[in-house]
Each structure stands twice: as C-alpha cells, then as structure tokens.
Amino acid sequence: xxxxxxxxxxxxxxxxxxFIYLPIVVLVLFSFQASRFPLPxxxxxxxxxxxxxxxxxxxxxxxxxxxxxxxxxxxxxVLLGFLAAYGCARMRGGMGNTVRALLIAPLSVSYLIIGxxxxxxxxxxxxxxxxxxxxxxxxxxxxxxCFAILYSQMNDNIIRxxxxxxxxxxxxxxxxxxxxxxxxxxxxxxxxxxxxxxxWDEFLIAFLLTRFETTLPVEIWTLLRSGLNPKAxxxxxxxxxxxxxxxxxxxxxxFGRGKKQKS
Amino acid sequence: MSTPVVSISGLSHSYGALTVLHExxxxxxxxxxxxxxxxxxxxxTTLLSILGGFLQPTRGQVLIGGRDCTRMPPAxxxxxxxxxxxxxxxxxxxxxxxxxxxxxNGVNRAERARxxxxxxxxxxxxxxxxxxxxxxxxxxxxxxxxxxxxxMKPKLLLLDEPLGALDLGLRRQMQDELxxxxxxxxxxxxxxxxxxxxxxxLADLLLVMQDGRIVDQGDPERVYTRPxxxxxxxxxxxxxxxxxxxxxxxxxxxxxxxxxxTLRLDRPGARLGKAAIxxxxxxMRLGAAPAGTVSFGAGTIAESVFQGSYRKAVVQSxxxxxxxxxxxxxxxxxxxxxxxxxxxxxxxxxxxx
Numbered sequence: 198x199x200x201x202x203x204x205x206x207x208x209x210x211x212x213x214x215x216f217i218y219l220p221i222v223v224l225v226l227f228s229f230q231a232s233r234f235p236l237p238x239x240x241x242x243x244x245x246x247x248x249x250x251x252x253x254x255x256x257x258x259x260x261x262x263x264x265x266x267x268x269x270x271x272x273x274x275v276l277l278g279f280l281a282a283y284g285c286a287r288m289r290g291g292m293g294n295t296v297r298a299l300l301i302a303p304l305s306v307s308y309l310i311i312g313x314x315x316x317x318x319x320x321x322x323x324x325x326x327x328x329x330x331x332x333x334x335x336x337x338x339x340x341x342x343c344f345a346i347l348y349s350q351m352n353d354n355i356i357r358x359x360x361x362x363x364x365x366x367x368x369x370x371x372x373x374x375x376x377x378x379x380x381x382x383x384x385x386x387x388x389x390x391x392x393x394x395x396x397w398d399e400f401l402i403a404f405l406l407t408r409f410e411t412t413l414p415v416e417i418w419t420l421l422r423s424g425l426n427p428k429a430x431x432x433x434x435x436x437x438x439x440x441x442x443x444x445x446x447x448x449x450x451x452f453g454r455g456k457k458q459k460s
Numbered sequence: 461m462s463t464p465v466v467s468i469s470g471l472s473h474s475y476g477a478l479t480v481l482h483e484x485x486x487x488x489x490x491x492x493x494x495x496x497x498x499x500x501x502x503x504x505t506t507l508l509s510i511l512g513g514f515l516q517p518t519r520g521q522v523l524i525g526g527r528d529c530t531r532m533p534p535a536x537x538x539x540x541x542x543x544x545x546x547x548x549x550x551x552x553x554x555x556x557x558x559x560x561x562x563x564x565n566g567v568n569r570a571e572r573a574r575x576x577x578x579x580x581x582x583x584x585x586x587x588x589x590x591x592x593x594x595x596x597x598x599x600x601x602x603x604x605x606x607x608x609x610x611x612m613k614p615k616l617l618l619l620d621e622p623l624g625a626l627d628l629g630l631r632r633q634m635q636d637e638l639x640x641x642x643x644x645x646x647x648x649x650x651x652x653x654x655x656x657x658x659x660x661x662l663a664d665l666l667l668v669m670q671d672g673r674i675v676d677q678g679d680p681e682r683v684y685t686r687p688x689x690x691x692x693x694x695x696x697x698x699x700x701x702x703x704x705x706x707x708x709x710x711x712x713x714x715x716x717x718x719x720x721x722t723l724r725l726d727r728p729g730a731r732l733g734k735a736a737i738x739x740x741x742x743x744m745r746l747g748a749a750p751a752g753t754v755s756f757g758a759g760t761i762a763e764s765v766f767q768g769s770y771r772k773a774v775v776q777s778x779x780x781x782x783x784x785x786x787x788x789x790x791x792x793x794x795x796x797x798x799x800x801x802x803x804x805x806x807x808x809x810x811x812x813x
Binding site: 362364 | 512513533535539543548561565
C-alpha cells in the first residue's frame with residue numbers, strides 16, 4: 198500500500214514538473230534543429246539557427262536594447278525603492294501605512310492597465326513612443342517589488358547600526374552609503390537582478406510603448422507572426438538562458454551571503 | 461565636586477499621555493562611573509537616549525561640558541554610545557569599525573588606523589584588527605564596541621546594558637575590565653543595567669530608578685545597606701523591613717518606635733511620621749546586643765536552609781516580625797531554637813513613608 202502511494206506520488210510529481218518544464222524543454226531542443234521547421238523529427242543538433250540569430254543585426258540590436266533598458270530601469274527602480282524603504286522605515290503611524298500601501302499597490306495592477314495608462318498619459322504630455330517610455334513603464338512595475346524586498350530588510354538591527362553611525366559623526370549620506378547600503382547589499386543585488394529578469398522578458402508594456410526601436414520580446418513576437426521558425430526557438434532559448442543565469446545570481450546573492458553571515 | 465561634566469535639570473519626557481521621566485535633575489562629575497539601575501520601564505534607557513541625543517526631552521535641559529546639548533544631534537555631542545547589541549558594522553573589519561568615528565571626522569587613513577590600534581590595545585584586542593565582527597566572541601565584540609566609542613575621546617560614554625548579552629561568568633569578568641578601562645581613560649561613564657550585582661561592582665554613583673523617577677542615589681554601599689526608599693530596599697536583593705514611626709527628632713538623633721521597642725538612631729534629616737527600618741540579612745547578628753548596637757529582641761528560628769556558601773534563616777520574633785538572616789554555613793541554627801538578634805547601627809536603614 199505504502200509503495201503504491203509512493204509510486205502515485207512520484208507519478209504525480211513527474212506529471213506536474215513535466216507540465217511546467219516540457220514546453221521549455223521542447224523550445225530549447227528544437228532551437229538545435231538542423232532543418233527549417235521546429236517540428237519532429239529532431240534533425241539536429243545544429244547551431245545553424247543560433248548563427249542566424251546572432252548574425253541578424255535586427256535581433257542583436259534588440260537584444261542590446263533590452264539589456265540596456267533592463268540595466269538602467271532596474272538601477273533606477275532599486276535606487277528609488279531603496280530610498281523609499283529607508284524613509285518608510287522611519288515613518289510611524291497611519292501616514293507611513295498609507296505611503297507603504299500606495300507604493301506596493303501597483304503590484305496588483307496588470308501590466309496591460311499600466312501600459313495603457315502610460316500610452317494615454319505619454320500621448321497627452323507629448324512623450325513619443327520610445328525605449329525611454331518603456332523604461333519608465335519598467336520602473337513603474339519594478340519599483341513596488343524593489344521597495345517590498347528592501348523594506349522587509351529594514352529591521353531594528355539596521356536602525357541601530359544607523360544610530361551608531363550617526364553617533365560617531367556620520368552625515369545622512371554617509372549613513373546610507375557606508376552603512377545601510379553595504380549591509381543591505383544582498384537584498385539590493387537580489388532586487389536588481391529580479392527587476393532585470395522581469396524587464397528582460399517583459400512584452401506588453403514594451404509592445405505598447407515602442408515603435409521602431411524596440412526590445413527583444415517584441416522582435417520575437419514580430420517573428421512569430423510569420424509562422425513557426427527554429428530562429429524563434431533559438432532566441433527564446435537565449436532569453437531563457439539569460440533569465441536562468443540572473444535568477445541563479447539572485448539566489449546566490451540572497452542565500453549565499455545569508456549563510457556566510459550566520460556562521 | 462568640580463564642574464560637572466553633565467548637568468541635567470527639570471528633565472521630563474512623555475510619549476503622548478504616558479510620562480516616562482518626571483522632573484529629573486542630576487549632576488555627573490568628571491571621571492565618575494554612574495550606573496542607572498532599575499526594572500524595565502523605569503525610564504533608565506529613556507534617560508540614556510536623551511543623554512545620547514537619540515531622543516529629545518519634552519521638557520528640561522541637558523548641559524554636557526557646560527554646553528546646552530538638549531536639542532543637539534548625537535553626531536555633534538561630546539558623547540558616544542555603546543549599544544546593547546553592540547551594533548558593530550558587520551561588513552567592516554574590527555579596525556575599520558573602530559576607525560569609523562575618526563574617518564567621519566576627516567582624520568587621514570594612517571592616523572585613524574593608528575588611533576584604532578591604540579584604542580584596541582587599550583581594550584586588549586590589538587590582534588583582532590583585521591578580523592570581521594562575526595569571527596569574534598561576544599565578549600570580544602563588546603570590547604570592540606567599547607573601543608569604537610572610546611576612540612572618539614568623548615566627555616561622556618553611554619553604555620546601554622553593555623553586558624546584557626553575555627553569560628554570567630563572562631559578564632563578571634567584563635565588568636571588572638570595564639571598571640579598569642574606565643579608570644585608565646578617566647572618562648565619565650553612564651551605564652544602564654538591571655543587574656544589581658553589576659551595578660554595585662561598577663558604580664561610583666548608583667541611581668535607582670522606578671517609574672521615571674530617581675528613587676535613591678549615592679554611594680552603592682550606602683544605597684545597599686541603608687536604602688532611602690522602600691523600592692530600593694526591596695529591589696536590590698533580600699531585605700527585612702520593619703514598619704516603624706519616627707516619634708521624635710532631637711538634632712540628628714531620631715526616636716523610632718517599632719514593634720521591637722524604641723530605637724535611637726543618628727539619622728540626620730529624619731522626619732516625623734510613618735517610616736520603616738531595614739537590615740540586610742547578612743548584617744543581622746545572632747546573640748545578645750552588646751553596648752552600642754541595636755537590639756532586635758528575641759525570637760524562634762522558623763526556617764533554616766543551607767545554601768552552599770551561607771545558611772539562610774528566618775526568625776519569627778516574639779513581637780511578630782519575620783526577620784531574614786544570612787548566617788555562616790556551619791552555624792548550628794536548628795529550627796525551633798531560641799535566639800537573640802542585633803545589628804550595628806550603621807547597618808540599620810531608616811526610610812520614610
């Protein structure tokens with residue numbers, strides 16, 4: 198009986214993980230296809246389509262756009278989130294709660310709504326569709342996340358370290374730069390990498406707010422409109438690979454440092 | 461006393477409707493080791509925070525080194541604080557922690573490293589210069605925190621339960637070191653604790669706090685043997701309190717009516733009215749009162765418990781009082797035996813109310 202239950206549990210786990218990971222496995226597998234269609238039978242492995250993607254200026258340019266957009270918008274989101282968390286940790290009572298709630302609330306608004314709102318707003322104030330506009334959108338979606346992560350780290354311990362720094366003559370910027378930021382370094386790295394991951398493969402806002410200069414996810418979408426193509430698989434695999442690397446970096450930043458400090 | 465380092469007058473503090481300090485006034489002399497002793501909620505930490513500049517008092521004035529510091533931020537005060545959990549910067553080496561204050565004051569790299577080494581040597585930790593705080597033991601971290609505060613050459617050093625996180629043995633050892641360091645640097649220390657033994661071992665001036673008021677202050681030996689309020693009589697260790705009444709005062713001599721008879725004690729400033737007399741268990745002696753001592757009458761031993769280094773006994777006196785005694789461990793104090801009790805006058809406390 199026990200063995201039957203174990204067997205069923207194993208089967209269930211296999212199905213669940215298969216459901217989650219099979220599409221990705223298929224995508225990556227057929228990116229190594231040698232023939233023209235990403236359909237069985239598998240004719241690879243071949244790097245033909247990776248060569249085509251990396252040789253296509255349209256894609257490498259979009260990739261660069263995505264990378265720059267991700268790095269800049271994430272840096273801005275982390276900086277603003279950090280300052281907001283630092284300030285909010287000092288606000289007591291109802292006012293602080295209101296500010297916190299307003300900062301975190303955008304997490305529950307869909308990207309579609311945020312994107313449409315930005316389209317309308319930018320149109321009204323005369324900001325053209327551009328990577329800059331997308332950058333603003335990405336700061337809007339990532340700021341609440343960065344704030345939430347960093348605020349959760351602003352504990353009494355940090356507040357006491359700040360007191361100690363001020364007591365020893367540190368000015369406010371020195372408290373931030375020499376004590377709070379280094380102590381919160383793992384959380385800062387984690388929120389940066391998380392923002393970067395989200396910005397890197399964000400499609401909706403980028404689609405709504407760009408025209409000619411655009412990001413990688415939008416290029417992929419354009420490509421897919423003309424039918425299945427192993428090229429799309431290759432780009433997808435690259436996007437996925439970069440995301441995985443960033444998530445691993447984030448985990449190392451959070452858990453790696455945490456382990457070292459406990460010892 | 462020479463010019464005080466710290467002079468507090470009319471200090472009050474409230475959190476909304478809750479008043480945590482009531483009209484406190486206090487002078488601290490140069491090089492004095494002041495200990496604030498009290499249970500939690502007595503206002504001792506609030507007072508320390510006000511001295512450190514982390515809290516601004518609702519009313520009153522704080523002069524440090526003759527300057528009005530009441531509303532001055534911590535960075536600009538001639539005070540530094542050793543925090544309860546040390547608050548060492550975890551990402552910096554021990555040397556960088558200690559050199560942090562001089563660095564903020566714009567001292568150059570070589571000079572501040574020299575100052576940091578010198579101060580670490582003072583606390584016996586020069587070999588830890590390059591270590592990180594998490595590589596040190598609790599007692600060592602404590603000393604780094606002390607060095608980081610002392611390197612600033614403050615006029616007043618504030619210590620918030622500095623030994624609270626250490627285990628008992630280490631605490632006693634650190635407390636001796638703390639006293640030694642304080643005597644060497646000659647800085648005035650204000651130390652908050654709820655550990656009575658620590659307070660008595662360290663203090664030149666002991667302040668007992670309760671509900672936002674200083675209820676007793678002075679030399680720890682006096683505060684312990686002859687406490688001046690009921691709270692300080694019972695808060696610190698065991699004590700016998702006997703209800704009494706001051707019925708007459710002639711010069712410095714007080715006539716005190718007690719259930720054990722009338723005592724005449726030299727207690728300047730005694731006031732007529734309800735009072736209590738106190739004797740610490742270790743100061744109560746067995747035997748008929750010799751001349752010049754205070755008799756506590758006769759009674760029967762009701763309890764006698766061997767405690768290792770001493771024997772604790774409770775005597776039921778013939779006048780109905782329970783009197784606690786600390787006797788030599790080998791004293792033959794059998795339950796039910798008849799004894800007479802007396803104490804030296806200097807061991808008898810008189811407190812009003």
